[in-house]
Amino acid sequence: MSIEEVHPKSQFLRDERLPHIWCPGCGLGIVLQSYINAAEKSGIRLENHVLISGIGCTARLPGYANLDTYHTTHGRGIPFATGMKIANPDLKVTVISGDGDLFNIGGNHFIHAARRNMDLLVVCVNNFNYGMTGGQHGSTTPPSSLSSSTPYGNIEQSFNLPYLAAAIGASYVARWTVMHPRQFTKSLSKAMDIRGFAFVEVLSPCPPNFGKFNGFSDGFAEMEFYRKNSVVDNEAKLEDVSIDPHHGKQIILGEFVNKRRPSFIELEREVNRRAMVVEK
Amino acid sequence: MIKENKPNLSQDEIWREPVNLALFRKPQGKVHVIAERCKECNYCTNYCPNEVLERSTNTNSHGYHYVQVKAGKESSCVNCGMCQTICPDFAIFVTEVQ
Ligand SMILES: Cc1ncc(C[n+]2csc(CCOP(=O)(O)OP(=O)(O)O)c2C)c(N)n1
Ligand code: SF4
Ligand code: SF4
Ligand code: SF4
Ligand SMILES: [Mg+2]
Numbered sequence: 367m368s369i370e371e372v373h374p375k376s377q378f379l380r381d382e383r384l385p386h387i388w389c390p391g392c393g394l395g396i397v398l399q400s401y402i403n404a405a406e407k408s409g410i411r412l413e414n415h416v417l418i419s420g421i422g423c424t425a426r427l428p429g430y431a432n433l434d435t436y437h438t439t440h441g442r443g444i445p446f447a448t449g450m451k452i453a454n455p456d457l458k459v460t461v462i463s464g465d466g467d468l469f470n471i472g473g474n475h476f477i478h479a480a481r482r483n484m485d486l487l488v489v490c491v492n493n494f495n496y497g498m499t500g501g502q503h504g505s506t507t508p509p510s511s512l513s514s515s516t517p518y519g520n521i522e523q524s525f526n527l528p529y530l531a532a533a534i535g536a537s538y539v540a541r542w543t544v545m546h547p548r549q550f551t552k553s554l555s556k557a558m559d560i561r562g563f564a565f566v567e568v569l570s571p572c573p574p575n576f577g578k579f580n581g582f583s584d585g586f587a588e589m590e591f592y593r594k595n596s597v598v599d600n601e602a603k604l605e606d607v608s609i610d611p612h613h614g615k616q617i618i619l620g621e622f623v624n625k626r627r628p629s630f631i632e633l634e635r636e637v638n639r640r641a642m643v644v645e646k
Numbered sequence: 647m648i649k650e651n652k653p654n655l656s657q658d659e660i661w662r663e664p665v666n667l668a669l670f671r672k673p674q675g676k677v678h679v680i681a682e683r684c685k686e687c688n689y690c691t692n693y694c695p696n697e698v699l700e701r702s703t704n705t706n707s708h709g710y711h712y713v714q715v716k717a718g719k720e721s722s723c724v725n726c727g728m729c730q731t732i733c734p735d736f737a738i739f740v741t742e743v744q
Contacts, residue, residue, distance in 0.1 A: 385737075390687045393734060395736065
């Protein structure tokens with residue numbers, strides 16, 4: 367063994383910022399590595415990749431990638447990304463943000479971007495809570511979960527994100543966990559090629575908050591839970607893929623949707639062409 | 647309903663050639679640890695298929711027991727890359743030994 371200082375991915379990282387701020391066992395570093403590996407393999411020049419986030423622990427992720435990155439305001443990653451993509455359609459614009467950021471404060475932006483089939487890749491790191499602010503529950507917290515704001519158990523039903531994205535019309539929908547880094551990376555690569563709205567949910571441990579409140583002694587215990595309780599079923603009926611571990615339900619992973627419909631950028635080009643003809 | 651994924655393999659895919667052991671060499675890897683970045687999550691130690699890694703009794707400047715290769719396991723790494731892929735902290739990687 368040798369104590370080496372240069373990680374093989376360091377050219378894609380803002381190495382001087384490491385070690386990062388995330389907790390021991392936090393899955394966000396695995397998401398970052400998977401995104402970097404997918405971008406590297408994507409065949410798209412690295413200077414054409416842009417990575418955008420809102421606010422939260424997950425939203426710190428672009429700050430470690432050695433690309434053009436933007437850390438925007440809470441919930442507003444998608445509108446910022448939409449503007450950037452429309453202004454420069456040559457860019458491959460990816461939003462990586464937390465479940466709270468994308469689906470609580472930013473939920474409306476998500477449904478409208480999916481409805482428009484906006485040419486974006488949106489990755490939601492779902493750790494089932496607001497990690498950054500101390501583990502409060504939100505719209506992705508599974509029923510009966512304990513959290514700092516549901517000490518007697520969450521009484522709400524949580525969003526089934528793949529079902530939601532597919533119902534609105536996303537062109538690509540997948541779900542993985544950070545315990546499945548190879549499948550997740552492959553899925554990101556594929557999603558980067560999609561014309562239209564691509565959505566990937568990735569489940570990730572948050573050991574000091576959701577993990578601790580729900581009986582996982584550390585990150586490894588949560589990783590083991592994902593390993594033992596996940597099944598891959600690409601053909602799953604999406605209304606059945608809600609996450610409900612407290613009632614013994616298995617977690618269903620896979621690439622659920624990959625279908626072609628005209629994207630916003632394609633339709634915009636088309637309408638601009640027609641408008642030019644009329645103007646002349 | 648939870649369905650099982652049934653493999654749908656053709657005859658060709660099932661019918662594999664036996665490995666020619668005379669030509670096949672087990673890959674070997676060399677482990678590199680960036681001790682200052684390790685946060686002792688134990689993902690690599692638990693998921694290494696050959697149990698090559700362990701926590702050191704020493705700590706880095708942040709107080710974490712960083713990871714090291716077990717004594718006697720110096721040539722047991724098969725360069726599968728699992729430790730590198732699963733490490734959330736970019737603290738471990740492997741290179742191939744030719
Ligand atoms: C307008 C606004 N409201 C509230 C906050 C406080 N806040 C910071 S992060 C966060 C939640 C983040 O949750 P999530 O997106 O799931 O990210 P995680 O930390 O779990 O990765 C909240 C509510 C804020 N920064 N700005
Ligand atoms: S609080 Fe949770 S999400 Fe935030 S860095 Fe720690 S483990 Fe990760
Ligand atoms: S490359 Fe594979 S065998 Fe080698 S130390 Fe890492 S996990 Fe173990
Ligand atoms: S996975 Fe990385 S951070 Fe975790 S113990 Fe191994 S080297 Fe350290
Ligand atoms: Mg969260």
